[in-house]
Amino acid sequence: MSPPRTERSATLGYSVNLLDRRAEYRDDTGYMAELAASPHARCVVLQGDVPLLRQRGGTAEALFDRTDLAELGTVREKAFLGLDEHGPIYAALLEAPAPENDQGHDDVVAMDLRSLAVQGVLPPHILGVFAQAKSLMHWHQRHRFCSNCGQPTTVGSAGWKRECPACGAQHFPRTDPVVIMLAVRGDRCVLGRQARFVKGVYSCLAGFLEPGETLEDAVRRELFEEAGVATGRVRYLASQPWPFPASLMIGCIAEAAADELTVDFKELEDARWFTRDEVRQMLAGRHPDGIGCPPPIAIAHGILKAWAEDGEGF
Numbered sequence: 012m013s014p015p016r017t018e019r020s021a022t023l024g025y026s027v028n029l030l031d032r033r034a035e036y037r038d039d040t041g042y043m044a045e046l047a048a049s050p051h052a053r054c055v056v057l058q059g060d061v062p063l064l065r066q067r068g069g070t071a072e073a074l075f076d077r078t079d080l081a082e083l084g085t086v087r088e089k090a091f092l093g094l095d096e097h098g099p100i101y102a103a104l105l106e107a108p109a110p111e112n113d114q115g116h117d118d119v120v121a122m123d124l125r126s127l128a129v130q131g132v133l134p135p136h137i138l139g140v141f142a143q144a145k146s147l148m149h150w151h152q153r154h155r156f157c158s159n160c161g162q163p164t165t166v167g168s169a170g171w172k173r174e175c176p177a178c179g180a181q182h183f184p185r186t187d188p189v190v191i192m193l194a195v196r197g198d199r200c201v202l203g204r205q206a207r208f209v210k211g212v213y214s215c216l217a218g219f220l221e222p223g224e225t226l227e228d229a230v231r232r233e234l235f236e237e238a239g240v241a242t243g244r245v246r247y248l249a250s251q252p253w254p255f256p257a258s259l260m261i262g263c264i265a266e267a268a269a270d271e272l273t274v275d276f277k278e279l280e281d282a283r284w285f286t287r288d289e290v291r292q293m294l295a296g297r298h299p300d301g302i303g304c305p306p307p308i309a310i311a312h313g314i315l316k317a318w319a320e321d322g323e324g325f
């Protein structure tokens with residue numbers, strides 16, 4: 012089902028996923044066997060955390076059929092992602108090849124998912140499928156043993172559950188919520204930068220939601236911890252699957268109550284106020300001091316645009 016085009020989330024990288032997940036059929040083993048036998052079955056392939064693509068006539072293809080997959084190597088994990096208009100699509104995680112057996116395939120390239128998004132190598136709906144596949148396969152790789160009793164687990168529900176035959180525990184894929192937010196006051200907003208950012212780039216502050224916390228409380232806590240800015244009202248703007256490894260970025264805007272900032276320099280290299288005009292210049296890539304912001308695939312870009320250009324705020 013396509014999201015409405017006006018939905019802000021749908022404009023971000025990794026956010027468009029048009030697959031019909033058929034979640035209610037995952038335990039129907041007859042139906043799943045029928046899909047798996049389909050001549051139209053295809054898969055996206057990961058080696059470790061890295062997508063594999065086939066170069067064909069100058070374009071990169073993300074979907075491999077059964078014959079292609081067999082040539083690539085041994086599949087360690089496989090999961091049913093959903094149906095597109097042609098048939099079922101799976102995620103396949105390959106065993107890492109032993110160095111002496113790694114013959115390589117001239118037309119197959121490995122490229123990390125962040126570069127694929129930033130460079131626009133794949134269409135948005137395929138990036139969304141890769142985000143789903145990468146987060147799910149990352150979970151499988153790290154849940155081969157039961158977290159309750161330590162025994163090996165087995166896969167169920169077409170790749171959406173792991174079960175422990177020893178103690179009966181069931182384990183389900185997890186998503187880690189992260190709040191990412193813009194504190195605003197009148198015509199100004201707070202942005203910060205971490206030392207690892209590209210030189211000159213400032214972005215929204217962000218942090219993991221903690222157990223027992225509302226979104227609003229997490230937004231206020233993180234803003235106060237990292238920048239010492241006290242905030243009141245909080246509004247949700249948009250969300251974005253962020254497959255590094257399995258987060259959901261939840262974009263918010265918060266109303267600052269004062270101008271004072273107390274930057275936590277253990278977390279941030281700098282944080283300061285920016286005017287709306289400055290943010291517009293950053294979005295357009297023409298700030299006079301060369302200050303920039305994250306690229307359009309990132310939710311931080313979407314939040315800044317929502318406030319500086321689309322009038323979102325309080």
Ligand SMILES: [Zn+2]
Binds near residue numbers: 157158159160175
């Ligand atoms: Zn167990």
